[in-house]
Amino acid sequence: MMDMDSDPTVSHLRRLWLYLYCLAVAIFLLAPILVVIPMSFSPSEFLEFPPSSLSLRWYQSLFNSPEWTGAAIISLKAAVLTVLVATPLGIAAAYGLQYSEMGIAKLVRSALIIPLIVPVIIVAIGVFYLFARLNLVNTLTGLVLAHSVLALPFVIVVVSAGLQRFDINQELVARSLGASRVKAFMTVTLPQIRPSVMSAALFAFITSFDEVVVALFVSRGPSSTLTRKMFTSLRDQVSPAIAAISTILILTTFLLALAALASARGDKQQKS
Amino acid sequence: MAPHAAEAMEGDARRERLRLLALSSPAFLLVLIVLLIPVGWLFFLSFVDKDGFTLSHYARLWQNDAYFEIFRVTFLSSFLVTVLTVVLGYPLAYLLSQLPRRAAIIGLTVVLLPFWTSLLVRTYAWLVLLQRKGLVNSTLMSLGIIDEPLNLVYNMSGVVIGMVHIMLPFMVLPLYATMRSIDPGLMRAAISLGAPRHKAFFTIFAPLSLPGVIAGSLLVFIYCLGFYITPQVLGGGRINLVSMKILENATIYSDWGAASALGVVLLVVTLLLFKAIQIIVPVDRLMGRS
């Protein structure tokens, strides 16, 4: 298989320009991340690269700032709650829509994918307009509801893909062996689509944690999320403190992604 | 025992289908209440003022030169970003699709790392890189390519550079998926039939990869049309896009009619383009692969 993929009819030398071009594109893709991390360890008030010496000054000031830690806690709460709302709702919807043979299922599915298509700015002003009337502006509930709507399409698409790969005969067998539909789903289907569920949850977490535009409208003042607070302070100053937050965000995301990957790999190893 | 009548059996079947459909109702209700109804409401607001039905909000969009300029800049920047992502993304996706799988996965990780990094973090990074005293200017000056620092940020070039970086993964992933699915035997067949390599590429590979290019381009273009965060930060208020005007109308002027009308126009364009994607490549496939 491996050999079929690479094409022996063209030499590496003739492709040199392609390699160089792609290397440049790869640098373009990675440079921002690679530059931010060292900058966060700079002792200077100003941004410098490479930093003249290493210091944890900006991390200390962050952890000592109740404003930043408070915003981080709000972001984490919102993201965890969004996972808890969007994942089960998305799994139920994906399963129901996959196996209900009703014509309307297709329509419902399209409706559930809409948040992915509608520009976030429109979602944001719509949500703001509604929440202002329901007194949900600047509440965690409101933020979680809005983020769950944004996360649902990801959960549904990822879980549906998992269900499509799943051999539905297994659920039929489980039912013939005496399991009710619910029991069959819980004991046979769910354990096997677990990698999809994990990545759906990860998507939901990041969707919420990284979201800015809706938060700009519905989480202001003391209920600001971390990203919202970053966005606001970016307009005032380009401080290395932001680099420190960015570094923390990058590491958090990668750890989460690695965890998801490890769990998926664990499943695979179990299978082989 | 008598056979069961069709009505009773049909009732059972309908109940089961409804039970399954009902599983999607909590998700649907959430989307309906939090998204569909408010957006419908905005749609309604765009057609009324204090005297009732009106098209004045739309008329203003049409007549006011400032709005025309905003739309022009929005479409222009989206178009530029789309073209640049194709230019940067196509060769990369091509190389990845030709590599052995294991090497391709490493390459894809390079594409996915920024994809998984916070959008705001990446925007911030570009702000740092592109400043007058930033790394890009200082590198160019130390190499002797320029004498004076370039104005790379708080203008169109900063906006476009940042957006291209954010959007590139959205282009590379569908392109890669399309190119991987092209049978490598086809190129070998063309070459064995006497086509020179470049000719085989342009007559066989390029046309087959076209659906990926179109799908990726539409995806990038759509996202760009409604983009707010990155152009706001990197444009520094000097580049006005539709999304910013919507936000301004809604929050600063509380002019919901104007904000809604702009939103409706943006939404309609987006949905039309999205429909076009769906005809070319179903969204599930795009997402499922990425």
Next chain:
Amino acid sequence: MTSDKQTGKAGVPITIRQLVKTYGNYRALDALDLDIAGGEFLTLLGPSGSGKSTLLMAIAGFIRPDSGLLQFGATDVTRLEPHRRNIGVVFQNYALFPHMTVAQNVAYPLKLRNADKSRIDERVQWALALVKLEGFGDRSIHQLSGGQRQRVALARAVVFEPSVLLMDEPLSALDKKLREHMQIEIRRLHEKLGVTTIYVTHDQREALTMSDRIAVINHGRFAQIGAPKALYEKPASRFVAEFIGDATLLPLDAGQKQPTFRGRAVKTKETPQDNASYIVLRPEKIRLVGKEEDAGWNCFAGTLDDIVYQGESVLLSVRLEGGETLFLRQPTDQQSLAALPQRNQPVEVGLHANDTLIVPEEAA
């Protein structure tokens, strides 16, 4: 309805009355009637798309019929959910649960029935022994070969003493040797358990080998139901004659009182039905005959087209004067081989009156 009828008793008879399932305008099951005796091994045989799998899935409860009646013993199960039917199902792809070990797979139905631990262990051991997989309990499904997976699926389907065992082309993924071996194994297992078994296949040879009775199904209707020998020797229609075994069918002359083929009377043992319209010629029932025509034979003149050596037999193809091609099988002992005519020689093919079958287009 008492619950003991649904659980635990092997060999429950099955009654199917006027079972209908339509998809749009297509009638997948066209008002089917069928009675299966308790403990019987019945095969549903038909080409793909004939409705055989639809019927099996309806009996299992995975497909809801539009109307009709389905009874296990005296219990009406037509509207019963699958998990209350007490059926064992074996799928073509086995559908073993990959996240469970062999023993966990087999224990699954027992756990659902809240059996206690010692009982579960005992039954799992019994079932694994039954399919000759003692000691495989701790293996992962991925460590098993195709044939072993098949056995686990069987063990799982019978461990809880279902009243009915349903099998949907369970052997089609196995290679020929293993398949033939498993046919005998399944047959043996059936005799041991005495559970009413419905077996779906499109392989007529498998159906002939394994079944007490075969129900041939086509376009959602039963073309014929009967014992293997009856179906082979007395097909009720052109479809059954062609589907079971190899056969060339020659059309009789139209509008004749007595059956004739190209003007010559066709001799038969029994008087054919009025609507009979084809002579059935099976390769092993016809042979090359001499010029002088025996009174007991129907003869067909033609040219020897081809001789194919197949190991256990030689297949000859003979082109008749009307252009039709007949096939006949000859043994491969030296004497028979030496007596074979050359290619392109004129030959005479004979079919004895006792073996002469005449079938109608459609069963009456």
